[in-house]
Amino acid sequence: MIKVMIVDDEPLAISVIRGYLQEHKDIVITAECLNGFEAMKAINIEKPDLLFLDVQMPKISGFELLELLDPAPAVIFVTAFHEHAVQAFEKHAVDYLLKPVSRERFEAAMQKFRQHSRSSEQPLDIQALSKEVTSELDRIVIRNGSNLRIINLSDIYCFEAYDDYVKVHLEKETLIKKHTLSALEERLDSAEFVRVHRSYIVRLDAITRIEPLGKDTHLAVLKNGSKVNLSRSGYSRLKEVLDL
Amino acid sequence: MFNGLRNQTVFLGWWILWGCLHFWLLRSLDWDTPIALTESVVSTVLLSLFSFSLSFTMKYYRPTDIKVLYLILWAAILSLAWTYITRLVVFSLGNKAYNLFFDLTLPLRLITGLLVMSSFISILYVFFGQLSRQEQLKIKSDTEKLAKETELSALRDQLQPHFLFNTLNSIHALIISHPEQAQKMIIQLSDFLRFNLKTESNSFITFREELEHLSLYLDIEKIRFGHRLKVIIETADTTQDKKLPSLILQPLIENAIKYGLYDVLDDVQITLSSKIENGMLQIMITNPYDPEGRKGRKGTGFGQTSVRRRLFLLFGRQDLFKTEVSGNLYKVTLQLPQA
Numbered sequence: 001m002i003k004v005m006i007v008d009d010e011p012l013a014i015s016v017i018r019g020y021l022q023e024h025k026d027i028v029i030t031a032e033c034l035n036g037f038e039a040m041k042a043i044n045i046e047k048p049d050l051l052f053l054d055v056q057m058p059k060i061s062g063f064e065l066l067e068l069l070d071p072a073p074a075v076i077f078v079t080a081f082h083e084h085a086v087q088a089f090e091k092h093a094v095d096y097l098l099k100p101v102s103r104e105r106f107e108a109a110m111q112k113f114r115q116h117s118r119s120s121e122q123p124l125d126i127q128a129l130s131k132e133v134t135s136e137l138d139r140i141v142i143r144n145g146s147n148l149r150i151i152n153l154s155d156i157y158c159f160e161a162y163d164d165y166v167k168v169h170l171e172k173e174t175l176i177k178k179h180t181l182s183a184l185e186e187r188l189d190s191a192e193f194v195r196v197h198r199s200y201i202v203r204l205d206a207i208t209r210i211e212p213l214g215k216d217t218h219l220a221v222l223k224n225g226s227k228v229n230l231s232r233s234g235y236s237r238l239k240e241v242l243d244l
Numbered sequence: 245m246f247n248g249l250r251n252q253t254v255f256l257g258w259w260i261l262w263g264c265l266h267f268w269l270l271r272s273l274d275w276d277t278p279i280a281l282t283e284s285v286v287s288t289v290l291l292s293l294f295s296f297s298l299s300f301t302m303k304y305y306r307p308t309d310i311k312v313l314y315l316i317l318w319a320a321i322l323s324l325a326w327t328y329i330t331r332l333v334v335f336s337l338g339n340k341a342y343n344l345f346f347d348l349t350l351p352l353r354l355i356t357g358l359l360v361m362s363s364f365i366s367i368l369y370v371f372f373g374q375l376s377r378q379e380q381l382k383i384k385s386d387t388e389k390l391a392k393e394t395e396l397s398a399l400r401d402q403l404q405p406h407f408l409f410n411t412l413n414s415i416h417a418l419i420i421s422h423p424e425q426a427q428k429m430i431i432q433l434s435d436f437l438r439f440n441l442k443t444e445s446n447s448f449i450t451f452r453e454e455l456e457h458l459s460l461y462l463d464i465e466k467i468r469f470g471h472r473l474k475v476i477i478e479t480a481d482t483t484q485d486k487k488l489p490s491l492i493l494q495p496l497i498e499n500a501i502k503y504g505l506y507d508v509l510d511d512v513q514i515t516l517s518s519k520i521e522n523g524m525l526q527i528m529i530t531n532p533y534d535p536e537g538r539k540g541r542k543g544t545g546f547g548q549t550s551v552r553r554r555l556f557l558l559f560g561r562q563d564l565f566k567t568e569v570s571g572n573l574y575k576v577t578l579q580l581p582q583a
Contacts, residue, residue: 009469009505010410010413010414010468010469011471012413012414012417012418012467012468013410013413013414013417015417015421016413016416016417019417019420034471035509037509056406056506057506058505058506058507058508058509059506059507059508059509080405080406080409080410080413098409099409099410099412099413100409100412100413100415100416101413101416150536152536
């Protein structure tokens with residue numbers, strides 16, 4: 001049996017997908033969720049094979065939910081997004097369905113999923129997708145066990161690369177998120193955040209002073225007292241942004 | 245230039261004075277009255293006719309960037325013609341002494357003609373230049389007015405495509421499970437769209453009409469989010485017949501619902517209330533809000549910007565729209581001056 005979950009904040013929208021799925025005898029709907037929080041808990045328990053996912057939802061968006069899932073199940077987006085976003089979906093997701101969804105279009109998506117799961121191609125690149133579909137990042141969502149933390153960018157002091165993960169340094173604590181530093185850099189406002197080192201992105205307003213370290217090297221001291229090494233190019237980038 | 249009676253009088257008076265002076269000058273040089281009269285009348289009439297035709301020409305043919313040299317050349321040609329024709333007429337009187345005097349004063353006459361004509365052309369040039377600047381200003385203000393109207397209707401016509409497609413999706417779902425409700429929803433959507441289309445962009449409607457329209461929208465949203473959306477409308481009776489710009493509340497209610505629904509997980513209560521304050525219609529809309537969740541978000545969305553802009557374009561004031569946060573409530577207040 002294929003385990004399927006439907007996530008949408010409108011019960012009527014869920015009922016459409018449920019209705020279409022009735023024809024598929026090998027599929028069982030393990031959960032229907034009205035928001036990302038419920039969905040995350042249910043996904044951890046049920047481990048679905050396929051997710052029908054709306055994008056605009058309370059508290060956390062469909063993209064933010066997917067960023068928290070590791071590994072992410074196969075996803076078919078069901079959205080009312082404009083057409084300009086369609087290309088991005090086409091490139092990165094198993095499939096996307098535009099509301100209202102016709103039965104023909106739905107069956108085509110299911111067929112695509114069945115082929116997809118047999119060949120098990122490359123997984124969904126959610127970072128690339130959310131970069132193209134949503135605008136500049138204004139907050140990040142971090143999973144902490146079964147809890148979700150929504151962190152405003154203004155509370156972040158610095159990002160640090162950590163293999164495939166990123167350490168998010170706040171004033172007093174450090175959280176970990178699955179995201180690459182370079183992908184993050186592209187989605188941050190360059191007037192607010194500066195890549196000062198291969199491994200560090202610093203929020204400008206969190207810097208109190210810049211100190212010389214060696215003959216040619218510098219470090220930045222943040223408002224919470226922590227210190228960040230600056231690479232030579234990072235230092236000149238910083239000088240440029242700060243107009244020194 | 246000769247449209248106004250005042251201008252015509254000045255023009256005529258000026259040339260009569262000129263003719264009299266001419267006559268007086270010739271008489272003071274002891275020429276006979278017939279000769280003096282003939283010359284002064286012929287020369288003045290010619291000069292005035294030339295200037296009249298000049299102003300007539302320049303009225304329709306605007307020398308945009310006329311060169312000084314052309315001006316002088318044109319004045320020279322006119323003064324030559326003027327002197328030549330006058331000479332032809334006065335010579336027909338057959339007074340030899342006078343003919344000699346005329347030819348002796350020829351340079352003086354030419355120079356006078358040149359000066360009169362060139363100064364007249366200059367005056368016309370400046371006058372029509374100013375006129376066209378005035379026209380340009382008028383065109384500019386007309387264009388601005390048109391742009392303003394276009395902007396107003398564009399701001400008003402903003403219909404969220406998300407809303408339309410999500411509503412169609414809901415109807416799609418209801419057709420199978422609750423056909424009667426689906427029918428009802430299609431009627432509501434049609435009425436809603438029809439109102440949006442038929443309302444003129446700058447028109448004012450009563451608060452009552454705006455609320456009726458809003459209730460169509462709210463009924464649709466309640467079908468979509470009925471499981472967690474509650475809308476409370478409390479309006480004072482005295483406010484019902486007050487006027488407001490059509491569809492000004494819809495983007496604000498849209499925002500309240502959007503932020504209410506997407507900022508919190510629990511049930512969402514939206515309130516809309518009204519009262520009269522300082523002779524103005526005051527409308528308040530509140531929605532629940534998560535201070536933590538929204539703090540870092542940028543901007544307040546297109547809805548608020550468009551309402552603010554519309555109020556400014558219609559009333560010329562920036563202080564009619566206010567937002568505030570109290571606890572877990574987000575509140576917008578709208579002040580609408582009554583004509």
